Amino acid sequence: MNDAYGMLSAGTTLRTERGEEITVRGLLGSGGQGEVYEVTTAAGPQALKWYFPQLADAQRWRILETLVDRSWGDDRFLWPRTIVSDPALNSFGYVMGLRPARFHDLPALLRRDPAVAGATPRSLITTALNTVEAYRTLHAQGIAYRDISWGNVFFDPLTGDVLVCDNDNAVVEGEFAGIAGTMNFMAPELVRAEPGAQPSIQTDLHSLAVLLFFLLMNHHPFDGAEELRIHCMDEQAQRKLYGFDPVFIYDPARTRNRPVPGEQDTVIATWGALPRTLRDLFVRTFTEGLASPARRIVESEWRDALSAVRDAIVPCGTCGKQNLTDPGDTAPTCWYCSRTVDLPLRLELSCGTGRRRTRRDLRLVQHAQVHGHHLEEDPERHDFSDPIGEVTAHPTVAGRLGLTNRSTTAWRMRRPDGTELEVPPGRTAALRPGVLLELGDGAEAVVRER
Known part of the structure; x- marks a missing residue:
């Protein structure tokens, strides 16, 4: 736990809307909406998200009530279980399960954190598959997540199991929640603030594709040569790159935003090692899906492709490294030792x-x-x-x-x-x-x- 002081002091006792008493143990972390604490409950240690007072409004309360009433038991989501309030503290929050230590944030891959050093091509494909299926289940209930991004999905680098956190962003399709998302994950029509454009299941599909690209490529799908030409990545530059003039770095027709050798070598190498099955889906969703949101890749198509690729993983007979192959395709060249992989x-x-x-x-x-x-x-x-x-x-x-x-x-x-x-x-x-x-x-x- 974090030793820093937060809005709630250790030992503070609060009461949930169900009449249960909980006690604050310590601060776990903080974000843009509030702080997360470990708390002691009758059911054992759990987590409490406590909102900053300026964000604890009636609309957020109504959203939480709707989510808690669903009592969703999917173990891939740290779902709000009950609301906690205290008029004297001028705020409220909600109780959810604690995130086990084996789960790490996805940016740890980009940081090359030793905690995720055990991740393999198989476990990353499994992470992608589990993430897709988790959001598919959420969308099947008519709920839009609205802020799919690096910060809300945690994974086990050894197994590929996932946990989706910050589920208070999720609302029933069509309801207004005042949450647009994280800029570089948002659908272009939201970045442009087009009339009538609202976060939805359809915009979630764009954010999900960006997340999958980050997970498998360690790179953003629009950060190529154009991104390197930007001297100051302020809000205006981001809106142009991700909303007003987004160009997929491997768009077959528009090549001006290709990754730059010597500067963006990682994505060049990982794209070359990615099976054609997945490359084709990324190309479709980041070309056709930019112009026509209805043509974005849906979860079931991602699921089938990721599952097929996982079943076709083959170790190199020379170096032993795992290689992603296309089902039914010819033998690939090993991404690590450049030898032909025997199928x-x-x-x-x-x-x-x-x-x-x-x-x-x-x-x-x-x-x-x-x-x-x-x-x-x-x-x-x-x-x-x-x-x-x-x-x-x-x-x-x-x-x-x-x-x-x-x-x-x-x-x-x-x-x-x-x-x-x-x-x-x-x-x-x-x-x-x-x-x-x-x-x-x-x-x-x-x-x-x-």
């Missing part, structure tokens, strides 16, 4: 009913896992904690891999010669081209060549 066999998974079954590809590298979402047509959420199958090494034959059944039901295996056998839980099916596995409920997996 392993792939598992073609299919599920669903009717003529158009959902198909996914999983690269068969050691420790790759099959999960429940692989067997769903339209998964609500990717859960990587409970695999139903895992690629394992043969105990005596080097280089030979199998798929171990981690589920609770037996699979049916058919070899290319037509012979069949059962693969009970805990047993392993040898992975050779042409092998077919029946995984249950109509789901199948076929081993394919590279």
Whole structure:
């Protein structure tokens, strides 16, 4: 906890709207809207966001009431649980869960903070996927977040789990909240203050794409040569760069804002290592989506692309570094050692009913896992904690891999010669081209060549 003094002193006792007594332990941090404290409650340690008095108005109170009434239990959000007020202190706030120490802010990647040194391409893609799915769930409830940015999403660099904080910015679509967002994440129409333009789910999609670009590229999508020409990045310069004349640094048609070699080498290298699947989505949302907000990439499309790329991560056989590959594409060059990456066999998974079954590809590298979402047509959420199958090494034959059944039901295996056998839980099916596995409920997996 921070030893600095805040608006509330340690030991201060407050009462929630539910009649619960809480005690302030100490200041955790502060931001543009107020301060966050650790508090002791009957349910254990929690966090209290306390607003600066000038921001504690009736409108903010109404927004908090609406959010608390929803009683949303999604564990990816530190959702407001109850309101806390004290007329003598001329302000109010709300109680939420404490952010566990394993979660770090996304700017830590840009700072190269040692705390996030364990982040890998896999965990960053997982972070992006979890972030997309979290906001998809929020938007499905008809709620616009209004301030998607670096400062509101925290991640575990090892697992890619995410926590979305500062959820008092979120309001029901169409309601006015007086929050436009963070300038360099805001949709251009909001930066320009166009008549009728208001923060919405549609503007959230632009902010989400900027956040994903920052996460995967360590760079802003509009900060190229034009940004380097700006001598003073004041509000007027920002409005021009992000609102009145935004140009994506990799816009295929407008090339005047390309990253400058020697000055912006990181984004040049990371863009080159990004699979075409994701590059195409960024190009579409930052070109077509600038002129026509309705053409911005929606969460389900981001989800499907990120999931497919995660399933196609392949370690370099020379240096061992993880490489993001395109499903079904040719072998890439390793981003670290510049050697060609050998692509392993792939598992073609299919599920669903009717003529158009959902198909996914999983690269068969050691420790790759099959999960429940692989067997769903339209998964609500990717859960990587409970695999139903895992690629394992043969105990005596080097280089030979199998798929171990981690589920609770037996699979049916058919070899290319037509012979069949059962693969009970805990047993392993040898992975050779042409092998077919029946995984249950109509789901199948076929081993394919590279």
